Amino acid sequence: MLQKKVLLVDPIRSGGVVPDGIKRELLEYLDGYSTCLYCTGDLHELRKPNIKKLVESLEEFIDCDYVRLVHGAREGMFTVMFAMFKEYVLKGARAPVVVADGNAHYTSILAAERSMLDVVFTATTEHPEYCVVAEDYEKKISEVEREHGKPPLLALVTYPDGYYGNLPELKRIVDICKSHGVPVLINAAYAIGRMKFSLRDTGADFVVGSGHKSMACTGPIGVLGIVGREAEIVLRKSKFKEEKEVELLGCTVRGAPAICLLKVLPYLKKRVVKWDAKVNIARYVADRLEKELEFRLLGERPRRHDLLHFETPRLYEISVKIRDRFFLYKELKKRKIIGIKPGITKRMKISTYLLEKEDANYFVDSLVEIVERFEKYGFTNR
Amino acid sequence: MLQKKVLLVDPIRSGGVVPDGIKRELLEYLDGYSTCLYCTGDLHELRKPNIKKLVESLEEFIDCDYVRLVHGAREGMFTVMFAMFKEYVLKGARAPVVVADGNAHYTSILAAERSMLDVVFTATTEHPEYCVVAEDYEKKISEVEREHGKPPLLALVTYPDGYYGNLPELKRIVDICKSHGVPVLINAAYAIGRMKFSLRDTGADFVVGSGHKSMACTGPIGVLGIVGREAEIVLRKSKFKEEKEVELLGCTVRGAPAICLLKVLPYLKKRVVKWDAKVNIARYVADRLEKELEFRLLGERPRRHDLLHFETPRLYEISVKIRDRFFLYKELKKRKIIGIKPGITKRMKISTYLLEKEDANYFVDSLVEIVERFEKYGFTNR
Structure with missing residues (x-):
């Protein structure tokens, strides 16, 4: 990363x-x-x-x-x-x-x-x-x-x-x-x-x-x-x-x-011959987000592609609570993670294609940190 | 140039x-x-x-x-x-x-x-x-x-x-x-x-x-x-x-x-407001090529565009004489002039759009020099 x-x-x-x-x-x-x-x-x-x-x-x-x-x-x-x-x-x-x-x-x-x-x-x-x-x-x-x-x-x-x-x-x-x-x-x-x-x-x-x-x-x-x-x-x-x-x-x-x-x-x-490694990263990210943030993975299982689509109720609840649909986009951008649709919080569609294992961890860790902090302190105590 | x-x-x-x-x-x-x-x-x-x-x-x-x-x-x-x-x-x-x-x-x-x-x-x-x-x-x-x-x-x-x-x-x-x-x-x-x-x-x-x-x-x-x-x-x-x-x-x-x-x-x-200057260069090149090399300009007169199309009988005669349709292309390329269709000698279609006055002179002078030399000495005495 x-x-x-x-x-x-x-x-x-x-x-x-x-x-x-x-x-x-x-x-x-x-x-x-x-x-x-x-x-x-x-x-x-x-x-x-x-x-x-x-x-x-x-x-x-x-x-x-x-x-x-x-x-x-x-x-x-x-x-x-x-x-x-x-x-x-x-x-x-x-x-x-x-x-x-x-x-x-x-x-x-x-x-x-x-x-x-x-x-x-x-x-x-x-x-x-x-x-x-x-x-x-x-x-x-x-x-x-x-x-x-x-x-x-x-x-x-x-x-x-x-x-x-x-x-x-x-x-x-x-x-x-x-x-x-x-x-x-x-x-x-x-x-x-x-x-x-x-x-x-x-x-x-x-x-x-x-x-x-x-x-x-x-x-x-x-x-x-x-x-x-x-x-x-x-x-x-x-x-x-x-x-x-x-x-x-x-x-x-x-x-x-x-x-x-x-x-x-x-x-x-x-690069196409390394596809399995790309899929493994996608599965790893999906697993962690499901376990740690209760994101709900949509689509077939097991994953066979780097495109991941989640329902993200905890993100939505935060956005309602702090009245800011763009919080996640802004927080990720601060951490140099881009490509999330600004303002969308009920669902999250991402591709893990460019992530190595350490990037994947950085990405998930960032999400976890953002969610937990906003849930605990809301917007005012950032 | x-x-x-x-x-x-x-x-x-x-x-x-x-x-x-x-x-x-x-x-x-x-x-x-x-x-x-x-x-x-x-x-x-x-x-x-x-x-x-x-x-x-x-x-x-x-x-x-x-x-x-x-x-x-x-x-x-x-x-x-x-x-x-x-x-x-x-x-x-x-x-x-x-x-x-x-x-x-x-x-x-x-x-x-x-x-x-x-x-x-x-x-x-x-x-x-x-x-x-x-x-x-x-x-x-x-x-x-x-x-x-x-x-x-x-x-x-x-x-x-x-x-x-x-x-x-x-x-x-x-x-x-x-x-x-x-x-x-x-x-x-x-x-x-x-x-x-x-x-x-x-x-x-x-x-x-x-x-x-x-x-x-x-x-x-x-x-x-x-x-x-x-x-x-x-x-x-x-x-x-x-x-x-x-x-x-x-x-x-x-x-x-x-x-x-x-x-x-x-x-x-x-650049569009400088169009008249572009047309003037085209006319200048056409005039010189008609006068000095007997190229025959096709299309309307006076020219109102940088695209020039000539019949070029002297180029064709040279190519027949020396049995090389590509001589002009090669000679111009040596002089860092590119964009003439390789192998075409009966006609020449060019644009003078990128030529300033001194480029125009260099281009015409080069053509004149090539034609006169090939007409005089042919291929063997280059």
């Missing part, structure tokens, strides 16, 4: 911290179009800087047939949904519906809405686990088939979701969807870059990952991975500009974020 | 060079989601960093009702075209056609193709000027009306185009389109950030600009400006997430490029 300036526990930011050395290297790529001096007509074919090699390395990293750089996971989901909509819904083959897990991120809903698609959500188990019920894909897909006389356009699985960090049973879900001939898109914005991920192993067709969320990358950037024949739909070439892919509008991430991903990928390959 | 490491004459990169001081300030914003620590639900409403103020300043800078950050000019054009398609084409009010100037950039064609729209091009004058014929909008719009029984969805004007740097008669074109009730989108990727631009003055509905192309900004980023009632269509809120704009998928440029634009805007405000 002592080497670090601050401890960052923000779930959306902990996986996106760029190594300092790479930041300095990026200085010379911060000009606009820094990717494009040796343009040969397509970003993904560029050899200098070697974006083509980046794409090939990502195809290996994600284990899929094709990778394309996109502006983020949401833009990747929209690209898939809208391309599929034009091919299958407009031509009458499929219903304008995405069957999505009940924990799906709001951006998947926006991507569907923008693509003129309805979203049907599968059930989750009750409080406090909120696990996606794999079998409910069977039920929801069948309902769409009955109602529309054709299968839904797409199934979406958020792996893991950003609320509870739950990892759904991918294999089971994909098997169900495939038995109905429904293509599957995985939103792995919280997985790719943190943990090992093989699209081929899942049996799904598409995956999106987020550079700025989990791939230690300057944003905005994301990756879209594809296995199999739907690639023809999503990566179709323009009728007018033969080398350009229509759904990507030709070239996508024409600048520094693409260079950053190129430079950071070797580091990502190393 | 002596202070600079290299002279950059690349048309797509000369307007996107970020001032060094701002590059260093960006170092602390290179982590993923660097915009989002104090998220209040919408990027454009953020107060820390002050993206809301950036948006308001841009609304003033571009002189329009609404500005949104987008991933680039092409993404902005797609956002407009697709939103308008859903509102007007799918509901039967307009024909699925964009009437575009004959010099339109390929990305406008891709944006239309992705939006399921056809493109009808207006005429340009002949070689060597290739000026957009304003009156042809009247003819092409009328043809669409006759063929489809309804007006085209949208008119597009590229201001200026990226091939010849021609500035079409905006006012005249917009008047024609408006007399047919056709909304107008201006692609100002080569204008906004270089020269003063007022969307309100043009009478058009939409404009897109490019951060990485002309706004001295780390890419990818662009701006979408809107005047008037079509804003309701393009900026409609989600039915499911009430604070989120559907066509933007919630938030767009969530990272360093947005911070860069925030920091660079005061500099842009200053």
Whole structure:
């Protein structure tokens, strides 16, 4: 902890911290179009800087047939949904519906809405686990088939979701969807870059990952991975500009974020193999907070992700008593711990991704100290 | 010139060079989601960093009702075209056609193709000027009306185009389109950030600009400006997430490029008022190259933009004689002049945007020296 300036526990930011050395290297790529001096007509074919090699390395990293750089996971989901909509819904083959897990991120809903698609959500188990019920894909897909006389356009699985960090049973879900001939898109914005991920192993067709969320990358950037024949739909070439892919509008991430991903990928390959240690820290923090502060952990058990979501009644009671919703935020900031949502006290959502064991102890000790002091002395005796 | 490491004459990169001081300030914003620590639900409403103020300043800078950050000019054009398609084409009010100037950039064609729209091009004058014929909008719009029984969805004007740097008669074109009730989108990727631009003055509905192309900004980023009632269509809120704009998928440029634009805007405000001096340099370079090397300037005269496109028969003859298409690229690189397309000798497209008078002389003198030497001694006697 002592080497670090601050401890960052923000779930959306902990996986996106760029190594300092790479930041300095990026200085010379911060000009606009820094990717494009040796343009040969397509970003993904560029050899200098070697974006083509980046794409090939990502195809290996994600284990899929094709990778394309996109502006983020949401833009990747929209690209898939809208391309599929034009091919299958407009031509009458499929219903304008995405069957999505009940924990799906709001951006998947926006991507569907923008693509003129309805979203049907599968059930989750009750409080406090909120696990996606794999079998409910069977039920929801069948309902769409009955109602529309054709299968839904797409199934979406958020792996893991950003609320509870739950990892759904991918294999089971994909098997169900495939038995109905429904293509599957995985939103792995919280997985790719943190943990090992093989699209081929899942049996799904598409995956999106987020550079700025989990791939230690300057944003905005994301990756879209594809296995199999739907690639023809999503990566179709323009009728007018033969080398350009229509759904990507030709070239996508024409600048520094693409260079950053190129430079950071070797580091990502190393860090994903240390995922178990990251999960162990998360479990350790969760255990201590449950035992010492009676925080109530939401989501599946045992934890399999660094994202932790707690109900925190003692924090809420303090905030009511001292009439200050921001006390925790301010106290943690004094201790150089940042990333807690200011003003939220009933719940706490954190990521332990950047915490080593001693940081984890410092974080929990700080919380315990703050809570006990405020409970004992309130606001006036600080 | 002596202070600079290299002279950059690349048309797509000369307007996107970020001032060094701002590059260093960006170092602390290179982590993923660097915009989002104090998220209040919408990027454009953020107060820390002050993206809301950036948006308001841009609304003033571009002189329009609404500005949104987008991933680039092409993404902005797609956002407009697709939103308008859903509102007007799918509901039967307009024909699925964009009437575009004959010099339109390929990305406008891709944006239309992705939006399921056809493109009808207006005429340009002949070689060597290739000026957009304003009156042809009247003819092409009328043809669409006759063929489809309804007006085209949208008119597009590229201001200026990226091939010849021609500035079409905006006012005249917009008047024609408006007399047919056709909304107008201006692609100002080569204008906004270089020269003063007022969307309100043009009478058009939409404009897109490019951060990485002309706004001295780390890419990818662009701006979408809107005047008037079509804003309701393009900026409609989600039915499911009430604070989120559907066509933007919630938030767009969530990272360093947005911070860069925030920091660079005061500099842009200053540089656009010096546009006349930039044009004078372009004219000076064009004059010298025409006189001294018989380069043939394409595009309108007098020049009103830093983008210069020449036919260069003497360069081509040298390349044939010495059997090396890359001689010019290599010779210029030796002299620290970069940005000429390697291997292209029949034509030369450059931007003089970054050249001061002495740089301009160094550039022209270098070309003259190279051409005369190769013509005299060929390749073997270098």
